[in-house]
Amino acid sequence: QKKLPLIDEERHTVVKGAHPSPLSAKKFFGSRPFTQINEAVAAQGHQPIDWRIPTLG
Template structure:
C-alpha cells in the first residue's frame, strides 16, 4: 500500500499494527479511539501522517531481504528533505534502527519522539509509551491541528 504497517481492508491486521491499536486504545489522552476491524491507514495519511519504512520493499516473510537495494539512501533523503523544507513537524521513530535517523532531523525546528518498535518482540517496551498523545500535545503547542487517530 505504500504506508508502513497498513494493509488493504479485508487483509488480516499485522501484529505490529494490532499493537499500535492497543496503544491508541490504552492512551487516556486519545479520546474516542475504537480499534477498527481493518488495517487500512489511508485516513492517517490524508491527515498528514507519513508512515515510512527505511526499506520500502521486502520479499514476503523475509525481513530485511531488500535492505541492500539502496532504499535507505532514498528514504534518508526523504526524511532530510521533510526536515529541511517542511514546517514544524513531529517525527516518531519506532525502534533502534529508526532512532539512528534522528541525525537527519533538525531538532531545533521539529519534535522527535523515540520509542520502542510496536513489534510483538518489543511490545512490552512500546506499551505505555504515549507517543500518540505526545505527538498531539506538540501539535497543539505549535498551533497545529492534532491528529484524529480514529479510523
C-alpha cells in the same frame, strides 16, 4: 536512530519509542506516541489529530 543526528531538533519534533512488534510490545505500550504527537501539534497552535479508525459496517 542512526539518522537522528541528521535531524534538526530545534525545527522538528522527534517522538522516540519502541516498535510495536511482539518482541518489544512491552516497551511500546504505555509510551503514548499519539499523545506525544498531539501535544507537539497543539504546542504549535494546530488542532490535534483524530487517530481513531472509523468502524466499517
